[in-house]
Amino acid sequence: MEDFISRGFLSSSLLLLSLYVVFRVAHSFWLKPKSQEKRLRKQGIRGTSYSILNGDMKEFARSSKEARSRPIALNHQISPRVLPFFYKMVQIYGKVSLSWMGTRPRLLLADPELMRLVFTDTSGHIVKPPQNPLVSLLQLGVATLEGDKWAKRRRLMTPAFHAERLKGMIPAFSACCCDLVQRWKKLAGPQGSCEMDVSREFHILASDVIARAAFGSSYEEGKKIFDLQKDQVILSTEAFYSFYFPGLRFIPTKKNKKRYGIDKEIKAALRNIIHKKEQAMQNGDSGDADLLGLLLKCRDEADNDMTIEDVIEECKLFYFAGQETTANLLTWTLIVLSMHPEWQEKAREEVLQICGKKTAEIDSIKTAQNRPNDLK
Numbered sequence: 001m002e003d004f005i006s007r008g009f010l011s012s013s014l015l016l017l018s019l020y021v022v023f024r025v026a027h028s029f030w031l032k033p034k035s036q037e038k039r040l041r042k043q044g045i046r047g048t049s050y051s052i053l054n055g056d057m058k059e060f061a062r063s064s065k066e067a068r069s070r071p072i073a074l075n076h077q078i079s080p081r082v083l084p085f086f087y088k089m090v091q092i093y094g095k096v097s098l099s100w101m102g103t104r105p106r107l108l109l110a111d112p113e114l115m116r117l118v119f120t121d122t123s124g125h126i127v128k129p130p131q132n133p134l135v136s137l138l139q140l141g142v143a144t145l146e147g148d149k150w151a152k153r154r155r156l157m158t159p160a161f162h163a164e165r166l167k168g169m170i171p172a173f174s175a176c177c178c179d180l181v182q183r184w185k186k187l188a189g190p191q192g193s194c195e196m197d198v199s200r201e202f203h204i205l206a207s208d209v210i211a212r213a214a215f216g217s218s219y220e221e222g223k224k225i226f227d228l229q230k231d232q233v234i235l236s237t238e239a240f241y242s243f244y245f246p247g248l249r250f251i252p253t254k255k256n257k258k259r260y261g262i263d264k265e266i267k268a269a270l271r272n273i274i275h276k277k278e279q280a281m282q283n284g285d286s287g288d289a290d291l292l293g294l295l296l297k298c299r300d301e302a303d304n305d306m307t308i309e310d311v312i313e314e315c316k317l318f319y320f321a322g323q324e325t326t327a328n329l330l331t332w333t334l335i336v337l338s339m340h341p342e343w344q345e346k347a348r349e350e351v352l353q354i355c356g357k358k359t360a361e362i363d364s365i366k367t368a369q370n371r372p373n374d375l376k
Contacts, residue, residue: 213290214291
C-alpha cells in the first residue's frame with residue numbers, strides 16, 4: 001500500500017512538473033510574444049508577425065548578406081547597404097515599426113524626435129534588452145551599463161576626452177599618420193601609384209593610434225588584441241543570428257570553447273599591458289596621460305568601486321569600438337572625396353596654406369575653413 005502511494009505521489013509530481021515545464025515553454029515562446037504583439041498593434045504600430053524562436057533574425061541575416069554581395073553604390077544613400085533590413089522595414093511600415101529579435105519584440109525608430117526622447121530619457125523605463133551571453137563577450141564595459149552605474153562610469157571616463165588631454169595626444173596621432181604615408185609611398189614605388197585595400201590600411205592606422213595614444217603600448221601588443229577580436233566578432237555575429245537556448249553557453253561545444261579561449265587570451269594580453277602601465281606609474285611616469293592611466297588612477301581612489309576586471313572590460317570595448325568606428329569613418333571619407341574631386345583640391349590647398357611642410361598642430365587645424373562638417 002505504501003509503495004502504491006509513493007508511486008502515485010511520484011507520478012503526480014512528475015506530471016505536475018511536466019505540465020509546469022510545458023506551460024513555461026509555451027508562455028515564453030508563444031503566449032507572451034503573441035500577447036506583446038497584440039498590445040503593440042492596438043497602439044497602431046505595424047510590423048512583422050511573430051515567428052517562433054528566430055523571429056526576424058533569419059531575414060535580418062539574409063538581407064545583410066545580400067546587400068554586401070553587391071558592389072556599393074557611389075552615392076550618399078548608405079542605409080540600404082549598411083542596414084538593409086531596417087531600411088526595408090521603414091519603407092514598408094513607416095518610421096515606427098515592429099520587428100522580432102528571437103522572442104523579443106523590437107521597435108525600430110526612424111523618427112528623429114522619438115529618437116531624441118529615447119536618448120535623453122532619464123526615467124529609467126527605457127533599458128537595454130538582455131543580451132545573448134555568447135554575444136556579450138564582445139559587448140562589455142560602459143556600453144552595457146544602466147542608470148547610476150552608467151552615469152558614474154561615464155563621468156569617470158569623460159576627462160580622458162577633454163580637449164586639453166586630446167591635444168597632448170596630437171604628436172602620437174601625427175606619428176602614426178606619418179608612418180602610414182611613408183608606407184603608402186613605398187607601396188606606390190617609382191611609378192607613383194598602386195592598388196591597395198584602404199579599409200585594411202585604416203584599420204592598421206586606428207590600431208596604431210589606439211595602442212600608442214590610449215594605452216601607451218606598442219602596435220604589436222595592440223595587433224594581437226585586434227586580431228583576436230576579429231575572430232571574436234565572427235563567432236559573436238554567428239551567435240547573434242542564432243536562437244539562444246538558456247544554458248547553451250555552458251555546453252562545451254567546439255565553438256564555445258573557442259569563444260571563451262579567445263576571451264581568455266584577450267584578457268591576458270590586456271592584463272599584461274595594464275601591469276606594465278602600473279609599473280610605469282609606480283616609477284613616477286605620468287599616470288593620467290592616456291585613457292588607461294586615467295582608469296587606473298580613478299580605480300585607486302577611495303570612493304570608487306571600479307575593479308581591475310572593470311578596467312579590462314573598458315579596454316576591450318575601447319579597442320574594438322575605437323578601431324572599427326574610426327577605420328570605417330576614414331574609409332567612407334575617402335570614398336566621398338573620390339566622388340567630389342573638387343573637395344580634394346580645396347583640402348590640399350588649405351593644408352599647404354596652413355601647415356606648409358610642417359607637422360599639423362591643433363591650433364592651426366582650428367583655423368581650417370573646409371572642415372569635415374562643411375563637406376556636402
